[in-house]
Amino acid sequence: MSVFNRADDGGVARGERALIVVPERTGEGALRSLDARVEEAAGLAEAIGIDVVGRKSFRLRQIRPASLFGKGQVEEIGELAEAHDAKLLVVDAALSPVQQKTLEEETKCKVIDRTGLILEIFGERAATAEGRLQVELAHLDYQAGRLVRSWTHLERQRGGFGFLGGPGETQIEADRRLIRDRMARIRRELDQVRRTRGLHRDRRQRAPWPVIALVGYTNAGKSTLFNRMTQASVMAEDLLFATLDPTMRQVKIPGFDRAILSDTVGFVSNLPTELVAAFRATLEEVAAADLILHVRDIAHPDSDAQAADVEAVLATLGLAEEGAPPRMEVWNKLDLLPPDQRKELTGEAKRRDDVIALSALTGEGVDDLREAIADRLHSGSQTHHVRLNAGDGPRIAWLHARGDVIEQHADGDQLHLEVKLSPENWARFERL
Incomplete structure (x- = not known):
C-alpha cells in the first residue's frame, strides 16, 4: 500500500527530502508543547524513510479555506522548501483536497497531510x-x-x-x-x-486463561514490556508505529495457571478516523480483555497529553463506559528519569492502587506489575459453593486454574468446592 518506496506514477521515493510544517492554532494544545508536536511530525516522516531536511511551525490567526496558511506564510513555506531543496511538504494537520492542491501549486512541492502520512506508515507496516x-x-x-x-x-x-x-x-x-x-x-x-x-474470543472465555491487553501511545514501550513479560521477540524499536499487527503470547501471572498478553497497535494524537474505523475489528480484542494496561512513556515531556489522546481513542471504542474492562496505568521508562523525579514518581505510583511504575528495558518493577495484575484480576471476587460430578475433570481444572479453591471434598461421586472467583469468571463458569 505504501507509495513512498516508488519513484514512478508521481509517487515519492524513500529518502525524499522533506520540509515539515506544523500549524499552531491560537488557543490550541494546552497540554501538548509545540516543540513536541514538531518532533513527533518529524518522527512520523522518518518512520518511513523520508529525509527531514527542515522543520518550521506557523501560528494561524485564522484558517484559510483555500490554503490553511496565510498568503505570506505560504510564500515563506515555498522559500524554505527551495532553500532546503525539499521536494515534499509534510503538513501536520488534516488538509482538505483544495488546500492540498493550492499548497502544491504555490510551493511547487508534493504535499501530504498528517492523515495521509499515518496511512502510509500503516500501509508499509x-x-x-x-x-x-x-x-x-x-x-x-x-x-x-x-x-x-x-x-x-x-x-x-x-x-x-x-x-x-x-x-x-x-x-x-x-x-x-x-x-x-x-x-x-x-x-x-x-x-x-x-x-x-x-x-x-468465545473459546478463550471458556478456557481458564485471562487476557491482558496492552494499549498506549505509539513508542510508549508496549512491545518492550511485552517481550520482557513473555520472553518473546516482537519488534521493539525507538520508532513510531513499530507494532501494527496485534500479537498474543502466554504470560506467567501469580495465582494463574497461565494468562494471555496482547500487544496492540499504538495510538497517536489526531488518529485518522478512517483508521479507527478500519481497525475496529482488531481493537475489539481490547474490549474483550479481562484487564487493560495503559502503558505510558512517563519520561516524555508530553506524557499527560499522550495519555489524554489514548483515553480519547478508548472512549470512541466504548471503553470508558460502565462495564468496560478494568484499567491500570503502567508508568514506563523510569530508567530515563533523573534520580529526584524518578523517586517522586515511584512514590506517587506506590500511593495509588491503579498505577505501577517500571522500566521495561531494565526489568525494574516488572515483578510488581505481575503481582498487581493478579490482585486486579482477583478483585471483587466472591466465594461460591460449587458441586460437580467427580468425573468432570475439565470444569474442576477450570476452577483451579481461574479461581482460588479454598476447600474441596468428595461426597460419593460428587465433588464439593468452595472457590473464590471474580464476577467475570463466575459468569464464564456459569456459561460452561
Missing part, C-alpha cells in the same frame, strides 16, 4: 492479510474524498491505484464507483474476520 485489508480500506476511504480535485492534479496524486486513468468527469465517477465497490468487498471480508475473532 501491515504484515498480516487482515492488517493489509484494514489499511487498504482506510486508504480508499481517504482517497474517495480526494477525487473532487481537478483531473490534471489527480493524475499526479499519491495512492497509485491502477484504476486512476484519463481526464474527464466520467472517469472520476467511474473511479468513485470502483473505490466504493472495493470498499464494500473489503468490509465484507473484515466482517468475516470480526466473526472469526468473536469465535476465538
Whole structure:
C-alpha cells in the first residue's frame, strides 16, 4: 500500500527530502508543547524513510479555506522548501483536497497531510492479510474524498491505484464507483474476520486463561514490556508505529495457571478516523480483555497529553463506559528519569492502587506489575459453593486454574468446592 518506496506514477521515493510544517492554532494544545508536536511530525516522516531536511511551525490567526496558511506564510513555506531543496511538504494537520492542491501549486512541492502520512506508515507496516485489508480500506476511504480535485492534479496524486486513468468527469465517477465497490468487498471480508475473532474470543472465555491487553501511545514501550513479560521477540524499536499487527503470547501471572498478553497497535494524537474505523475489528480484542494496561512513556515531556489522546481513542471504542474492562496505568521508562523525579514518581505510583511504575528495558518493577495484575484480576471476587460430578475433570481444572479453591471434598461421586472467583469468571463458569 505504501507509495513512498516508488519513484514512478508521481509517487515519492524513500529518502525524499522533506520540509515539515506544523500549524499552531491560537488557543490550541494546552497540554501538548509545540516543540513536541514538531518532533513527533518529524518522527512520523522518518518512520518511513523520508529525509527531514527542515522543520518550521506557523501560528494561524485564522484558517484559510483555500490554503490553511496565510498568503505570506505560504510564500515563506515555498522559500524554505527551495532553500532546503525539499521536494515534499509534510503538513501536520488534516488538509482538505483544495488546500492540498493550492499548497502544491504555490510551493511547487508534493504535499501530504498528517492523515495521509499515518496511512502510509500503516500501509508499509501491515504484515498480516487482515492488517493489509484494514489499511487498504482506510486508504480508499481517504482517497474517495480526494477525487473532487481537478483531473490534471489527480493524475499526479499519491495512492497509485491502477484504476486512476484519463481526464474527464466520467472517469472520476467511474473511479468513485470502483473505490466504493472495493470498499464494500473489503468490509465484507473484515466482517468475516470480526466473526472469526468473536469465535476465538468465545473459546478463550471458556478456557481458564485471562487476557491482558496492552494499549498506549505509539513508542510508549508496549512491545518492550511485552517481550520482557513473555520472553518473546516482537519488534521493539525507538520508532513510531513499530507494532501494527496485534500479537498474543502466554504470560506467567501469580495465582494463574497461565494468562494471555496482547500487544496492540499504538495510538497517536489526531488518529485518522478512517483508521479507527478500519481497525475496529482488531481493537475489539481490547474490549474483550479481562484487564487493560495503559502503558505510558512517563519520561516524555508530553506524557499527560499522550495519555489524554489514548483515553480519547478508548472512549470512541466504548471503553470508558460502565462495564468496560478494568484499567491500570503502567508508568514506563523510569530508567530515563533523573534520580529526584524518578523517586517522586515511584512514590506517587506506590500511593495509588491503579498505577505501577517500571522500566521495561531494565526489568525494574516488572515483578510488581505481575503481582498487581493478579490482585486486579482477583478483585471483587466472591466465594461460591460449587458441586460437580467427580468425573468432570475439565470444569474442576477450570476452577483451579481461574479461581482460588479454598476447600474441596468428595461426597460419593460428587465433588464439593468452595472457590473464590471474580464476577467475570463466575459468569464464564456459569456459561460452561
